[in-house]
Amino acid sequence: xxxxxxxxxxxxxxxxxxxxxxxxxxxxxxxxxxxxxxxxxxxxxxxxxxxxxxxxxxxxxxxxxxxxxxxxxxxxxxxxxxxxxxxxxxxxxxxxxxxxxxxxxxxxxxxxxxxxxxxxxxxxxxxxxxxxxxxxxxxxxxxxxxxxxxxxxxxxxxxxxxxxxxxxxxxxxxxxxxxxxxxxxxxxxxxxxxxxxxxxxxxxxxxxxxxxxxxxxxxxxxxxxxxxxxxxxxxxxxxxxxxxxxxxxxxxxxxxxxxxxxxxxxxxxxxxxxxxxxxxxxxxxxxxxxxxxxxxxxxxxxxxxxxxxxxxxxxxxxxx
Amino acid sequence: xxxxxxxxxxxxxxxxxxxxxxxxxxxxxxxxxxxxxxxxxxxxxxxxxxxxxxxxxxxxxxxxxxxxxxxxxxxxxxxxxxxxxxxxxxxxxxxxxxxxxxxxxxxxxxxxxxxxxxxxxxxxxxxxxxxxxxxxxxxxxxxxxxxxxxxxxxxxxxxxxxxxxxxxxxxxxxxxxxxxxxxxxxxxxxxxxxxxxxxxxxxxxxxxxxxxxxxxxxxxxxxxxxxxxxxxxxxxxxxxxxxxxxxxxxxxxxxxxxxxxxxxxxxxxxxxxxxxxxxxxxxxxxxxxxxxxxxxxxxxxxxxxxxxxxxxxxxxxxxxxxxxxxxxxx
Numbered sequence: 001x002x003x004x005x006x007x008x009x010x011x012x013x014x015x016x017x018x019x020x021x022x023x024x025x026x027x028x029x030x031x032x033x034x035x036x037x038x039x040x041x042x043x044x045x046x047x048x049x050x051x052x053x054x055x056x057x058x059x060x061x062x063x064x065x066x067x068x069x070x071x072x073x074x075x076x077x078x079x080x081x082x083x084x085x086x087x088x089x090x091x092x093x094x095x096x097x098x099x100x101x102x103x104x105x106x107x108x109x110x111x112x113x114x115x116x117x118x119x120x121x122x123x124x125x126x127x128x129x130x131x132x133x134x135x136x137x138x139x140x141x142x143x144x145x146x147x148x149x150x151x152x153x154x155x156x157x158x159x160x161x162x163x164x165x166x167x168x169x170x171x172x173x174x175x176x177x178x179x180x181x182x183x184x185x186x187x188x189x190x191x192x193x194x195x196x197x198x199x200x201x202x203x204x205x206x207x208x209x210x211x212x213x214x215x216x217x218x219x220x221x222x223x224x225x226x227x228x229x230x231x232x233x234x235x236x237x238x239x240x241x242x243x244x245x246x247x248x249x250x251x252x253x254x255x256x257x258x259x260x261x262x263x264x265x266x267x268x269x270x271x272x273x274x275x276x277x278x279x280x281x282x283x284x285x286x287x288x289x290x291x292x293x294x295x296x297x298x299x300x301x302x303x304x305x306x307x308x309x310x311x312x313x314x315x316x317x318x319x320x
Numbered sequence: 321x322x323x324x325x326x327x328x329x330x331x332x333x334x335x336x337x338x339x340x341x342x343x344x345x346x347x348x349x350x351x352x353x354x355x356x357x358x359x360x361x362x363x364x365x366x367x368x369x370x371x372x373x374x375x376x377x378x379x380x381x382x383x384x385x386x387x388x389x390x391x392x393x394x395x396x397x398x399x400x401x402x403x404x405x406x407x408x409x410x411x412x413x414x415x416x417x418x419x420x421x422x423x424x425x426x427x428x429x430x431x432x433x434x435x436x437x438x439x440x441x442x443x444x445x446x447x448x449x450x451x452x453x454x455x456x457x458x459x460x461x462x463x464x465x466x467x468x469x470x471x472x473x474x475x476x477x478x479x480x481x482x483x484x485x486x487x488x489x490x491x492x493x494x495x496x497x498x499x500x501x502x503x504x505x506x507x508x509x510x511x512x513x514x515x516x517x518x519x520x521x522x523x524x525x526x527x528x529x530x531x532x533x534x535x536x537x538x539x540x541x542x543x544x545x546x547x548x549x550x551x552x553x554x555x556x557x558x559x560x561x562x563x564x565x566x567x568x569x570x571x572x573x574x575x576x577x578x579x580x581x582x583x584x585x586x587x588x589x590x591x592x593x594x595x596x597x598x599x600x601x602x603x604x605x606x607x608x609x610x611x612x613x614x615x616x617x618x619x620x621x622x623x624x625x626x627x628x629x630x631x632x633x634x635x636x637x638x639x640x641x642x643x644x645x646x647x648x649x650x
Contacts, residue, residue: 035430037437116614124430125377126613129570132379132563133609140603252559256441259434293452296445300438307426307435 002168007285013174015281016181017243020236021254022261022273023188024229030268031205032222034117035124037131039233040255041138042105046234047246048146050101051153057090058100094156102235109230113223135251143248152245177239184232185274192270201225257284260303266316275314338484348476352548355480357588358487359544364568364580365494366537371566372575373503374530375510377433379562380420380440384535386447386557388413388542393460393552394453402466410539417535421528428513440562447554459553462546473547483544490537494577497533506530507575560602564591567605571612573622 025039064080088096112134120126155173162169192198203211204218212218237246244250261280265272279302287298306313342351363385370376388409395405424435447454454460465473473479497503508516509523517523546552555561564587572583590608595601616623 033430035434116610119614123617126617128377128379128430128433129566129609130613133606133613136560136563136602136606136609140600140606143602144600255559256438259438263434263438293450294446296449297442300442300445303435303438304423307423311426311431 003289005168006170007289008282009170009174011282011285012278013177013243013281014285015278016178017236017240018257018261018277018280019181019185019274020239021233022258022265022277023185023270024232025258026262026265026268026270026273027188027225028229029262031201031225033122033124034226035128035131036226036229037128037255038112038135038138039229039258040251040253041135042109042230042233043237043240043254044142044246044251045108045138046101046105046237047241047244047250048142048151048237049104049234050097050238051151051241051246052146053088053097053100054091054094054153057086057092058088059084059086094159098235098238101238102231105234106227106231110223110227112230113226117226118219118223135255139248139251146246148248150245150247151241153241155242173242177243180239181277185270188270197221257299260300263303263313264306266313269313269315272313272315335488338488342477342480351476351480353588353592355476355483355548356592357585358483359541359548360565360568360588361581361584362487362490362544363538363541363565364572364584365490365577366534366541367565368569368574368580369494369497369506369530369534369537371569372579373498373506373510374527376424376428376527376531377566378424378436378534379433379559379566380424380436380438380443381534381538381565382557382559382561383436383440383443384413384417384420384538385542385545385561385565386443386552386554387416388539389546389552389556390447390454390460392543393462393546396462397460406466406543409543410536413535413539413542414532417532417538418528420535421531425524425527425531437559437562440557440559444554444557444559447557454554457554459551462550462552465547465550479548483548486540486544490540491577491581493537498577502526502529560605563609564605567609567612571608 021039021043024042025036028034028036028039064082065078067074067077088100116130116134117127120130155171159173159176162171163175164170190198192201200211200216201221204216204221208218257280261273261276264279265274265276280299283298283302284295287295291298341354345351345354363381367378367381370378391412392405392409395408396402400408420436420439423439424432427435448456450456465479467473468482471478473482505516505521505526508521509526513523516526542556545556568583568587569580570583571586572581573579590604591601594604612623616627
């Protein structure tokens with residue numbers, strides 16, 4: 001019995017992580033109609049960046065060693081040393097690292113949207129191929145920089161340990177992850193449904209030409225949404241890294257999970273992403289405990305059922 | 321008259337060149353690359369049925385490819401004969417394709433792509449995690465190639481001819497398919513699904529049958545693959561394999577017969593050449609994707625023609641301005 005309760009806590013915290021991952025995917029896919037196959041890469045890149053910031057802090061400068069050899073001839077080979085400006089001391093606060101990781105990836109996302117995806121507006125197939133191609137590039141860069149060994153940052157010290165409740169131990173860090181996910185869910189809901197910016201975003205999605213005519217800068221809004229989604233995924237990656245650890249292939253593992261959450265919950269629906277995340281969180285943890293061989297397959301069953309019975313997803317609207 | 325005759329002559333020359341390839345290409349390495357090109361061309365042609373003629377972009381074909389390979393490899397391991405294993409593999413891949421199609425055809429466009437991606441990942445998950453069935457990451461060894469009509473396919477050249485035979489049958493099947501009324505109706509569902517529906521065609525059924533046809537040839541390619549490598553591992557089912565197949569179709573030019581073959585040749589040669597000099601094949605693959613999408617969205621064959629024309633016109637009007645475009649096209 002107690003084993004199942006512990007599993008339930010793990011499921012809820014995994015669900016919280018999945019929400020951070022899939023909320024951005026749902027926004028980008030639901031609002032901008034961009035099938036962003038880089039989303040797993042954003043998650044992994046954020047996790048790697050966060051792990052490095054946590055270990056080494058953040059500094060500008062250092063020693064560089066440009067070296068180029070071509071056809072056996074050394075073209076240049078010298079060492080440059082620049083004084084290092086320490087922006088952040090090693091072992092900073094965990095949330096600071098997560099926010100910096102998220103912000104860096106958000107900037108990368110904004111650049112990709114502005115300079116590559118913008119040219120392909122409305123063409124879904126090229127968008128898919130472009131993001132898929134970029135995801136391979138990101139995966140290879142991560143492999144080059146962080147090598148193939150898994151990285152697992154330590155659980156932040158202020159959240160280490162567990163609380164005891166009715167004779168059971170619950171790890172504090174997992175509870176913190178759930179709380180962060182809930183706070184972000186509420187913030188996103190307030191942003192989209194109750195602010196002027198949210199109203200402008202919804203207007204831009206519903207009818208971009210009319211929204212442009214009344215003076216809404218739709219292109220800038222779309223860049224903002226894409227950056228927000230990328231940043232959220234990366235933030236989730238940093239939050240998840242002490243639980244999941246970071247390793248090559250994490251991107252390809254997380255992308256389909258984000259996809260099933262969004263298919264399950266309905267595209268563009270934040271509530272759908274939240275409910276879908278928790279359903280998948282429970283299925284994954286119980287599946288792993290009960291049928292370890294088939295855990296990954298069980299994840300996809302609810303997607304199949306939803307597709308057959310309710311193709312628009314649990315909370316999705318029927319697109320005419 | 322001339323166009324048809326030129327076309328027939330070109331096909332005859334191509335077949336003659338392929339038949340005599342082992343005579344003028346020396347070295348097992350190059351003959352093996354030719355076999356690889358042909359087996360991946362079968363996969364690319366199969367995927368092109370959906371991507372090019374059906375307008376349905378699948379990112380799950382590596383799953384079907386792996387299902388055929390794994391079925392045959394596991395049956396061979398358990399002592400079944402080659403014929404039984406191959407027939408069973410093709411049967412299983414048809415059933416799997418039917419399941420894929422029923423689920424994925426709930427949607428078209430981007431929804432179709434996402435569902436096939438997820439289904440392909442399920443196959444990968446089974447291949448990788450269900451170690452009791454598939455030996456997980458260790459993969460399955462295939463002991464020996466079949467001996468059709470008593471001819472041993474162990475060395476490179478006989479295997480090349482066996483692959484060539486299958487490849488030619490596949491090309492002939494694709495030609496018949498494209499020119500048949502069914503092929504025309506599939507193109508109709510791609511371009512004007514609603515009108516086809518109004519005309520009384522069962523759009524869903526047409527797409528379903530096309531999916532089965534595509535799945536069947538994907539399975540054939542999967543069988544060739546395991547006999548070529550004598551090994552199958554979860555890597556075959558990974559998303560990257562589906563993406564490579566899609567790159568073959570799109571880089572060559574979709575909805576043509578020659579495009580996927582050229583694309584398969586480009587990707588296989590690139591992969592072998594690039595990985596000989598560079599260990600970063602994944603990055604090269606990604607960058608090629610991005611470059612093709614950005615500069616030649618219609619595929620390399622038509623794209624080069626377009627950029628070549630552009631460069632030629634630019635050359636005639638303003639010689640200096642033509643230089644960058646000309647470089648890109650070459």
